[in-house]
Amino acid sequence: MAEFTMELSDEQKEVRDWLHGFAADVIRPAAAEWDEREETPWPVIQEAAKVGIYSLDFYAQQYFDATGLGIPMAMEELFWGDAGIALSIVGTGLAAVGVLANGTEEQIGTWIPQMYGDANDVKVAAFCSSEPDAGSDVASMRTRAVYDEAKDEWVLNGTKTWATNGGIANVHVVVAVVDPELGSKGHASFIVPPNTPGLSQGQKFKKHGIRASHTAEVVLDGVRVPGSCLLGGKEKLDARLARAREKAKKGGERVKNAAMATFEASRPAVGAMAVGTARAAYEVALEYAQTREQFGRPIIDNQGVAFQLADMRTSIDAARLLVWRASWMAINGKPFTAAEGSMSKLFASETAKKVTAQAVQILGGNGYTREYPVERMHRDSAIYTIFEGTSEIQRLVIARTLAGMPIR
Numbered sequence: 001m002a003e004f005t006m007e008l009s010d011e012q013k014e015v016r017d018w019l020h021g022f023a024a025d026v027i028r029p030a031a032a033e034w035d036e037r038e039e040t041p042w043p044v045i046q047e048a049a050k051v052g053i054y055s056l057d058f059y060a061q062q063y064f065d066a067t068g069l070g071i072p073m074a075m076e077e078l079f080w081g082d083a084g085i086a087l088s089i090v091g092t093g094l095a096a097v098g099v100l101a102n103g104t105e106e107q108i109g110t111w112i113p114q115m116y117g118d119a120n121d122v123k124v125a126a127f128c129s130s131e132p133d134a135g136s137d138v139a140s141m142r143t144r145a146v147y148d149e150a151k152d153e154w155v156l157n158g159t160k161t162w163a164t165n166g167g168i169a170n171v172h173v174v175v176a177v178v179d180p181e182l183g184s185k186g187h188a189s190f191i192v193p194p195n196t197p198g199l200s201q202g203q204k205f206k207k208h209g210i211r212a213s214h215t216a217e218v219v220l221d222g223v224r225v226p227g228s229c230l231l232g233g234k235e236k237l238d239a240r241l242a243r244a245r246e247k248a249k250k251g252g253e254r255v256k257n258a259a260m261a262t263f264e265a266s267r268p269a270v271g272a273m274a275v276g277t278a279r280a281a282y283e284v285a286l287e288y289a290q291t292r293e294q295f296g297r298p299i300i301d302n303q304g305v306a307f308q309l310a311d312m313r314t315s316i317d318a319a320r321l322l323v324w325r326a327s328w329m330a331i332n333g334k335p336f337t338a339a340e341g342s343m344s345k346l347f348a349s350e351t352a353k354k355v356t357a358q359a360v361q362i363l364g365g366n367g368y369t370r371e372y373p374v375e376r377m378h379r380d381s382a383i384y385t386i387f388e389g390t391s392e393i394q395r396l397v398i399a400r401t402l403a404g405m406p407i408r
């Protein structure tokens with residue numbers, strides 16, 4: 001009988017403390033500067049590469065932690081440091097996961113090292129799925145990939161948007177339509193190698209928060225990539241398309257789908273990022289409430305303030321437990337019968353927004369200024385309820401799962 005424990009192993013504590021040290025000593029002190037500059041914090045990414053935090057090996061080690069807690073612990077600590085910088089450090093991982101999930105061993109070996117570069121010459125990668133008219137509704141994607149058999153090349157045309165690291169990445173992973181009749185079953189992912197003609201950056205967005213993370217449009221104008229850049233290879237794609245066509249024919253209807261289940265596996269990790277930001281703001285608020293005096297006593301002596309802190313801490317701990325449960329379920333192959341991954345992302349992201357707003361309130365006028373970090377944390381927190389599936393989409397997934405209704 002497996003023993004139930006909430007105790008982290010010594011090894012996990014060691015990794016957590018090491019990451020916390022990096023977040024406290026390197027990320028947090030740089031946070032305000034890169035938020036103002038609204039630029040990718042290359043020197044911080046380089047520092048992370050030097051100590052081994054910016055590498056596939058690091059994430060693979062965390063991923064294979066048998067308890068499932070390696071990734072959520074890492075995300076919580078890095079995002080505790082600063083959300084914008086941490087996203088610049090982990091953003092490449094989203095593209096790397098796209099290759100790991102669908103690529104052949106050769107593709108993994110060729111492209112993932114080029115996504116990260118090395119400590120002397122760091123690179124980033126981008127995962128480009130969203131489009132101006134295809135956000136939550138991934139199935140309405142328009143970017144086309146057409147096979148040029150004579151040259152064994154794929155030709156990509158379309159406009160991607162909201163791509164983290166889009167346009168500045170060494171390697172772009174692009175999702176495109178290969179068979180428009182099949183909805184998202186007719187999509188495939190492609191590697192666009194460094195310096196491929198036809199790929200350019202469109203507008204770079206000026207954002208509300210996570211401003212150190214680069215977010216931009218990516219324009220694909222007659223981009224030609226070799227056949228070997230189709231993730232998984234042509235044979236596998238043809239077999240998959242044939243199966244989908246057969247199914248669509250049998251069902252007598254167009255294969256329906258939406259974004260809903262697409263990012264299910266990564267949702268607890270996003271929940272953990274939100275927990276990191278919420279915890280950071282809570283800690284600042286707690287300390288402030290203990291030291292700021294009004295009416296001759298620390299403001300925490302007022303129940304109105306103390307109860308807010310009690311609620312903040314309770315929600316953060318509850319969010320973490322949901323994230324850990326979903327991560328444990330994922331590593332142990334437990335079926336998400338109540339969309340527990342989506343639940344964790346929904347609750348943690350809403351918690352981060354609420355807790356950071358409470359922190360601003362507890363700091364009063366100071367909370368509203370850039371002299372104190374909670375103002376930035378509050379702006380940063382708003383992303384968690386939007387990317388990797390909005391809160392509404394999480395609720396939709398949870399509700400449909402509970403009702404036994406199809407999600408796709």
Ligand SMILES: Cc1cc2nc3c(=O)[nH]c(=O)nc-3n(C[C@H](O)[C@H](O)[C@H](O)COP(=O)(O)OP(=O)(O)OC[C@H]3O[C@@H](n4cnc5c(N)ncnc54)[C@H](O)[C@@H]3O)c2cc1C
Pocket residue numbers: 094126127128129130132134135136137161162163164165207210215383386387388389390391392393396
């Ligand atoms: C900073 C940032 C970084 C990002 N990084 C990436 C990236 O690296 N790669 C990438 O591919 N994408 C990325 N995204 C895109 C992100 O995943 C999308 O913004 C998100 O999926 C929502 O899509 P949308 O913005 O088009 O909103 P829409 O889908 O247009 O939604 C607008 C509103 O309508 C609601 N809504 C939509 N459909 C329903 C429904 N069926 N029921 C109820 N409510 C609904 C939504 O919840 C939302 O409130 C990023 C976005 C941002 C802002």
